[in-house]
Amino acid sequence: MTFKNFLIGGIAGGLVFFFLGWVAYALVVNKVIEETAHLHEGGIRNYSLFYFVLGGKFFTGLFMSFFFMRAKVNTIESGALIGAIFGFFMAAANNLIIYSTISLYSFKFVWVDTVAFMVISCIAGIAIVLVSGIYDRSVSDNS
Amino acid sequence: MNFTKLITGTIAGGITYFLLGWLFYGKLLVDFFNNHPGLTKGYNRPEPLWLFLVGANLVAGLLLAYIFSRLNVKSLNDAIVTATIIGALMIISFDAMMYATTTLTSGKALLADVAAFTVMSAVAGMVISFAGNLAGKKAS
Numbered sequence: 001m002t003f004k005n006f007l008i009g010g011i012a013g014g015l016v017f018f019f020l021g022w023v024a025y026a027l028v029v030n031k032v033i034e035e036t037a038h039l040h041e042g043g044i045r046n047y048s049l050f051y052f053v054l055g056g057k058f059f060t061g062l063f064m065s066f067f068f069m070r071a072k073v074n075t076i077e078s079g080a081l082i083g084a085i086f087g088f089f090m091a092a093a094n095n096l097i098i099y100s101t102i103s104l105y106s107f108k109f110v111w112v113d114t115v116a117f118m119v120i121s122c123i124a125g126i127a128i129v130l131v132s133g134i135y136d137r138s139v140s141d142n143s
Numbered sequence: 144m145n146f147t148k149l150i151t152g153t154i155a156g157g158i159t160y161f162l163l164g165w166l167f168y169g170k171l172l173v174d175f176f177n178n179h180p181g182l183t184k185g186y187n188r189p190e191p192l193w194l195f196l197v198g199a200n201l202v203a204g205l206l207l208a209y210i211f212s213r214l215n216v217k218s219l220n221d222a223i224v225t226a227t228i229i230g231a232l233m234i235i236s237f238d239a240m241m242y243a244t245t246t247l248t249s250g251k252a253l254l255a256d257v258a259a260f261t262v263m264s265a266v267a268g269m270v271i272s273f274a275g276n277l278a279g280k281k282a283s
Contacts, residue, residue: 042183042246049243056239063232070225071213082213089206094237096199100192102247 006062006069009132013061016124018054024116032112033105043104060090064121065128074136076126083125084118091117148275149208155274156204159267161197167259175255182246207264208271219272226268227261234260 033044064086067073073082091114099110129135168176207226216222238253248256 043186044245045243052239052243056236056243059232059236059239063229063236066228066232067210067214085209086206089202089209090233090237093199093202093206096195096202098241100195100199101188102186103188104186104245104247 005132005134006065009065009068009128009134010058010062012131013064013124013128014054014058015061016127017057017060017120020120020123021053021057024120029109029113029116032109035106035108061124061128063090064125065132068125068128068132068134072134073125074129074134075139076129076135079125079129080122081125083128084122086125087118087121088114090121145212148278149205149212151278152208152211152271152275153201153205156207156267156271157197157201158204159270160200160203160263163263163266164196164200167263172255172259176252179249179251179255181248181252186247204267204271207267208275211268211271211275216272217276219269222268222272223265226271227265230264230268231257231261233264 064083067082067086068079071082073079095105095110095113099105099107105113207229210216210225210229211222214225216225234257238248238256242248242250242253
């Protein structure tokens, strides 16, 4: 496992986070935000800053890829499981900090966003394992 | 996975994140953040929701303790380096999304937040490693 694996895993994970994030937040989570519009009048950008979204997702991919390389996560099952665990922890920590200090989102948003991000991270975990070159079919077959 | 070390690390990391968060965001950087606001103001709660804040810090501690446990991080050096990398990657991804989708923060505030949280994570990593080693010694 090399720096190249780490980088490719980060890019693959970042792209999955970006595209699934676009689907989830445009179709599902956005409705929750609209339901509680009174909480955030003026606080949400009308149009997201594309490069920052892309950059942010790339760093999320790198974060997971870094762990996968060091922990030798090389099966689809473990990639999905650890991806989901990380997604849950990351989203829960971030959302709770925001919810506790800023009156931007409703509590419904906190848990909907956490679940959505956990599912996306699960799929991103699988993508990182498969694309980065760390996938070990023999381990998967034996387990 | 050693659950005693995981629980000890979670509590130690959570407390460290909480105390350093209070020091950085509640004391040292308050004026800086007030002087570098985003486009929209008035969203900060007058008083944080303490229960959720404590919960958030414990989850952050749990994440770091879980990573240490899975990566078998034992030495203090490894703990600091790993926690710094993890903390930096996490906060950059989070802050970039906040900046991209909301008008609550400015570019300078974002950079300060990245620096502060990275330092906090490095210290939390150090404390988790210390607490984990202590718990391991007591268990054996």
